[in-house]
Amino acid sequence: MPLGEVDYFLINKLATNLSSTLSISANIMQGVKIPPESYNIMRSQYYATVILQKLEIMKSSHKELMLGIMEEDLYAGEEHSVTSEIDRLTGCGVISLMRLRTDFYGLPENEKWVYPRLYKESFKIVARLMGMRACRNPHCILYYSEDMRDIDDKRLKLCDICQREFFKLV
Numbered sequence: 001m002p003l004g005e006v007d008y009f010l011i012n013k014l015a016t017n018l019s020s021t022l023s024i025s026a027n028i029m030q031g032v033k034i035p036p037e038s039y040n041i042m043r044s045q046y047y048a049t050v051i052l053q054k055l056e057i058m059k060s061s062h063k064e065l066m067l068g069i070m071e072e073d074l075y076a077g078e079e080h081s082v083t084s085e086i087d088r089l090t091g092c093g094v095i096s097l098m099r100l101r102t103d104f105y106g107l108p109e110n111e112k113w114v115y116p117r118l119y120k121e122s123f124k125i126v127a128r129l130m131g132m133r134a135c136r137n138p139h140c141i142l143y144y145s146e147d148m149r150d151i152d153d154k155r156l157k158l159c160d161i162c163q164r165e166f167f168k169l170v
């Protein structure tokens with residue numbers, strides 16, 4: 001679900017790739033505005049918990065998983081900022097592209113970096129919503145990572161242990 005103005009090229013590529021690697025049918029929904037009530041004017045950030053609640057309402061069935069993708073910055077709980085947040089109970093997740101983008105760090109914008117980061121983090125969110133656990137192997141795509149260096153160091157696939165767990169799910 002695109003939230004606000006989001007690069008359609010990235011979302012399209014993501015949906016195609018996640019469909020095949022996670023053996024799911026990923027559909028791109030018609031985008032909606034970022035829920036205005038999730039905006040915290042003092043922090044100039046959006047509160048992930050409120051967005052997750054809104055995404056749950058937009059689900060068409062209990063079994064469906066919903067991933068919101070947005071450009072704007074997110075925070076959750078006590079965290080200063082988060083790249084993503086999930087609610088396993090409702091099957092919803094949200095991810096922000098802002099800190100995945102190289103220009104956030106004062107570097108030239110580079111698609112070569114942004115897409116793999118989006119793919120790895122989205123894969124992790126959807127796999128966790130499907131029931132997989134975060135992995136301690138720093139090379140595994142399910143490694144718990146918030147830091148961009150951690151994300152960049154991860155491979156684009158599951159480690160052998162997670163791969164065996166994943167086969168039991170699908």
Ligand SMILES: [Zn+2]
Nearest residue numbers: 135140159162
């Ligand atoms: Zn793993």
